[in-house]
Amino acid sequence: xxxxxxxxxxxxxxxxxxxxxxxxxxxxxxxxxxxxxxxxxxxxxxxxxxxxxxxxxxxxxxxxxxxxxxxxxxxxxxxxxxxxxxxxxxxxxxxxxxxxxxxxxxxxxxxxxxxxxxxxxxxxxxxxxxxxxxxxxxxxxxxxxxxxxxxxxxxxxxxxxxxxxxxxxxxxxxxxxxxxxxxxxx
Amino acid sequence: xxxxxxxxxxxxxxxxxxxxxxxxxxxxxxxxxxxxxxxxxxxxxxxxxxxxxxxxxxxxxxxxxxxxxxxxxxxxxxxxxxxxxxxxxxxxxxxxxxxxxxxxxxxxxxxxxxxxxxxxxxxxxxxxxxxxxxxxxxxxxxxxxxxxxxxxxxxxxxxxxxxxxxxxxxxxxxxxxxxxxxxxxx
DNA sequence: AAGGCCATGTAAGTAGTTACATGATTGA
DNA sequence: TCAATCATGTAACTACTTACATGGCCTT
Numbered sequence: 176x177x178x179x180x181x182x183x184x185x186x187x188x189x190x191x192x193x194x195x196x197x198x199x200x201x202x203x204x205x206x207x208x209x210x211x212x213x214x215x216x217x218x219x220x221x222x223x224x225x226x227x228x229x230x231x232x233x234x235x236x237x238x239x240x241x242x243x244x245x246x247x248x249x250x251x252x253x254x255x256x257x258x259x260x261x262x263x264x265x266x267x268x269x270x271x272x273x274x275x276x277x278x279x280x281x282x283x284x285x286x287x288x289x290x291x292x293x294x295x296x297x298x299x300x301x302x303x304x305x306x307x308x309x310x311x312x313x314x315x316x317x318x319x320x321x322x323x324x325x326x327x328x329x330x331x332x333x334x335x336x337x338x339x340x341x342x343x344x345x346x347x348x349x350x351x352x353x354x355x356x357x358x359x360x361x
Numbered sequence: 362x363x364x365x366x367x368x369x370x371x372x373x374x375x376x377x378x379x380x381x382x383x384x385x386x387x388x389x390x391x392x393x394x395x396x397x398x399x400x401x402x403x404x405x406x407x408x409x410x411x412x413x414x415x416x417x418x419x420x421x422x423x424x425x426x427x428x429x430x431x432x433x434x435x436x437x438x439x440x441x442x443x444x445x446x447x448x449x450x451x452x453x454x455x456x457x458x459x460x461x462x463x464x465x466x467x468x469x470x471x472x473x474x475x476x477x478x479x480x481x482x483x484x485x486x487x488x489x490x491x492x493x494x495x496x497x498x499x500x501x502x503x504x505x506x507x508x509x510x511x512x513x514x515x516x517x518x519x520x521x522x523x524x525x526x527x528x529x530x531x532x533x534x535x536x537x538x539x540x541x542x543x544x545x546x547x
Numbered sequence: 548a549a550g551g552c553c554a555t556g557t558a559a560g561t562a563g564t565t566a567c568a569t570g571a572t573t574g575a
Numbered sequence: 576t577c578a579a580t581c582a583t584g585t586a587a588c589t590a591c592t593t594a595c596a597t598g599g600c601c602t603t
Binding site for chain 2: 177180181183184187188204205206207208209250253254256257258259260261262263264265266267268269270271272273274275276277278279280281282283284285287288291292295296323324325326327328330331333334335337338341342344345348349352
Binding site for chain 3: 193213217239
């Protein structure tokens with residue numbers, strides 16, 4: 176049950192309408208928890224019904240913009256969730272699975288896929304690095320200046336950077352390994 | 362649609378019954394694609410109906426063991442899937458999300474959670490390292506001896522090791538960072 | 548008044564999770 | 576024959592995805 180809490184977080188950072196939230200889920204929050212507009216609208220409905228958020232009073236008609244803000248109940252629910260015990264989710268990755276399958280049925284077409292993934296992960300890594308340079312310039316230590324919020328944001332970003340770095344390095348090794356295998360067969 | 366292909370891979374490695382598959386999904390394959398027995402039985406039914414696998418002839422009654430093996434159609438479907446274009450899944454991690462939420466509502470209870478996750482990831486990392494020592498002793502190069510299958514298996518395992526290493530390192534940094542924040546508030 | 552875009556939604560389908568049900572076999 | 580365990584399944588629910596529908600507003 177992460178989506179409602181992702182939305183609460185986003186709305187606390189800034190009250191928004193559904194469409195604005197959707198856009199913010201295409202970057203920022205969405206970097207580690209993606210969601211489509213359908214999910215978001217549905218969830219906004221549930222959260223409002225549950226009394227965790229509230230639409231700012233406006234004539235609510237169909238094609239009309241609706242802005243939401245978080246109620247105290249929503250904030251305390253989010254606080255509770257942050258400290259709640261949750262087991263780490265096991266890895267669930269189709270690409271690793273495909274390599275395992277390739278060990279049985281052969282690697283045909285796989286090298287192209289690895290290349291594609293490598294390009295994409297490099298792109299994402301660059302994007303993160305740019306954000307880091309923009310939002311957290313120089314200060315490797317982030318040494319105590321500016322509130323804890325920034326420090327946490329940087330920590331999350333560094334998580335993303337390290338993850339993409341892992342993928343890039345692993346893919347480079349995998350591609351080399353796969354390429355080095357061909358000679359056996361020719 | 363990864364589960365059917367995970368099952369096909371497992372069945373090609375060794376024909377099995379539903380329960381045996383379930384056990385194998387608790388380790389091995391399950392390290393990067395987990396599944397419960399309910400999912401597995403349902404999917405076995407679909408795969409059989411689709412003509413991708415077949416139950417070895419036995420009087421099929423309810424509590425009776427049923428062994429499956431992969432048909433040619435199943436093997437070629439798996440081959441197709443290995444080379445198929447699939448975009449990398451974006452990161453989707455509740456823990457990173459919780460840090461982001463903590464930047465807004467405070468870090469109460471979070472340090473305990475980070476410790477718990479650290480313990481769990483260290484345990485998983487150790488498990489992987491033991492498997493590596495057992496199945497791929499010494500030969501860092503895995504230099505051409507024994508088929509490509511082993512090489513691919515090792516590659517997948519090294520992926521798991523690198524991922525768990527990432528988590529351990531990131532969590533250590535996060536815990537240190539969070540700890541260093543307290544003084545501001547006392 | 549027509550087309551494009553902003554904004555909110557509904558509907559249907561797939562995948563995964565949780566709880567429970569049922570039959571077969573074996574050993575005390 | 577009772578309990579435990581092996582083995583296969585059903586049912587109900589939640590989360591996510593894909594495709595489509597509807598209304599309002601602005602420009603030409």
